[in-house]
Amino acid sequence: MTEKETKENVVKAGRRLVESGLITRTWGNVSCRIDENHFAITPSGRDYMSIGPEDIVTVSIEDCSYTGTIKPSSEKGVHSAVYQHNPDIHFVIHTHQENASVISTLGFDSIKIASEDPLLGNEIICASYGLPGTKKLRKGVAEALKRSKGNAVIMKHHGAVCFGKDEEEAFKAALELEDACEGFIINRYLKIEQRNNYNPDALRQFALSHMGRSRLPQGEELLQSFCNSERTENGFLLYEKSGKVTEIRFGMPEDAFNGEAKIHNEIYKKNKNISYIIHAVTPNILTVSLAGIKLYPFVDDFAQIAGTKVGTAVKPSKIAADLKRASAVLFNNNGAFCCGANEKDASAVSMIMEKNCKALISGTLFGTIKPISWLDRNLMRMVYLKKYSRQINNNMDK
Known part of the structure; x- marks a missing residue:
């Protein structure tokens, strides 16, 4: 050849x-x-x-x-x-x-x-x-x-x-x-568990009990809808799972849109670098969001893409502020908001959140797993933000 x-x-x-x-x-x-x-x-x-x-x-x-x-x-x-x-x-x-x-x-x-x-x-x-x-x-x-x-x-x-x-x-x-x-x-x-058949929900329940919580999320505890959104010149487009698209303009009265839209509105207003939001609600992410913990990097690309740690916001009012220090935030019982400068960035954050949550859940089967060190995760995040992400975005513009 x-x-x-x-x-x-x-x-x-x-x-x-x-x-x-x-x-x-x-x-x-x-x-x-x-x-x-x-x-x-x-x-x-x-x-x-x-x-x-x-x-x-x-x-x-x-x-x-x-x-x-x-x-x-x-x-x-x-x-x-x-x-x-x-x-x-x-x-x-x-x-x-x-x-x-x-x-x-x-x-x-x-x-x-x-x-x-x-x-x-x-x-x-x-x-x-x-x-x-x-x-x-x-x-x-x-x-x-x-x-x-x-x-x-x-x-x-x-x-x-x-x-x-x-x-x-x-x-x-x-x-x-x-x-x-x-x-x-x-x-x-x-x-x-001395079982003959594998049930992934049962494994997640097992993991949750080892994280100090007793049960998986119940329907009444969840938001009514889970939406993605994309920033526009004067507001954002809200994409509901049903396929419905709603245009929200900044400055509209808050009673004009639902609770999920209010969260997206606050994120965009307080984080000018965010232009796309994915509300990730996979079973693994939902499980970890119920645990009420800080999620640390178990895989090192989590430190690069998501942050040195991702917290859990108990109140909607805390979500936008937490995103100033990371590219994702867990929302109590309701998955995670994964954010980026565009849809590809937000999708990458969502995928690495899923992988890191799965690592945490699987790790409960083997005892306590350790994240990468404080120094390594901070080095990786710094290099990514200052160098690598710029390189990727520049190359994607070619």
């Missing part, structure tokens, strides 16, 4: 990675070996649905050097470690897939899986934690690869790296890893 053909394959695989749901926006990357000395990798902070072969970067396997003005993914060191470990590997994907990310938060150095898998073996190794893009992360993955007999390694508090002799094998490893990690959590629940 020529270098040009390799880059074309990386572009196609990047789009496939987004469409598969294994990553959010640009949080993940793809590479393909060109020869014994080089690999081609996706660029840093670029929308994979809009890049072309000319945007793919050739990187040295030995020292991660590259030429040109386009920066390769910051995780090029992780890919390099995989290629150095096994010359038969020709394709690598780094994912932030949900179940593997949940396992990454539990503190294990490895997990045993129920039955031996052709691509995973019977044990999945978890690499030690390192901040994204650092030599520490690369070293941790390199050490984990020495212990691994499969085609996937979990990176603590971060995600997974999956690989194969070709694209199909790498993607198959990622999907099998997701199933294996889900099975590990389910089997733990069945063992603790």
Whole structure:
């Protein structure tokens, strides 16, 4: 395969990675070996649905050097470690897939899986934690690869790296890893509760009891409607789940619109940087919103995208103020308001909230799980706000 053909394959695989749901926006990357000395990798902070072969970067396997003005993914060191470990590997994907990310938060150095898998073996190794893009992360993955007999390694508090002799094998490893990690959590629940059948609502109830609350939300405690909205020049459009769209203008009397619209109105008035709001009400987010807690980053992309912590507002009047310090806020018994400068940003916040809530819920099966350190989560949030989010938005405007 020529270098040009390799880059074309990386572009196609990047789009496939987004469409598969294994990553959010640009949080993940793809590479393909060109020869014994080089690999081609996706660029840093670029929308994979809009890049072309000319945007793919050739990187040295030995020292991660590259030429040109386009920066390769910051995780090029992780890919390099995989290629150095096994010359038969020709394709690598780094994912932030949900179940593997949940396992990454539990503190294990490895997990045993129920039955031996052709691509995973019977044990999945978890690499030690390192901040994204650092030599520490690369070293941790390199050490984990020495212990691994499969085609996937979990990176603590971060995600997974999956690989194969070709694209199909790498993607198959990622999907099998997701199933294996889900099975590990389910089997733990069945063992603790001495049940034969898995019920996700029962697991959430189990988790809630361990968070100091006795029951899941009841219908009478919920808002009458859950709406998304989008800022306009003089107000915002309120999108109800029924499909109804209502135009709200700033300055309208508050008795002219319902309670949900009042919350959105306050958010927009007090947070000029917010232009899109998603009211997320998945079962996992609803469960954590009932616990009345501060939600800390168990996966490190939560620190980047959502904030160093996300609080629970008991009163509607507190929601807008809490969003000055984070991109999301839990609302007592009513899910979370996830916000961004546009719909894609708000969707990314909603997705990472779901993953972090699932990590917390699953973590109750294994005792107390620890978030990433205060220093690491603040470093990640600072870098994201000052550098990475600007880079993404600039690239998306091209």
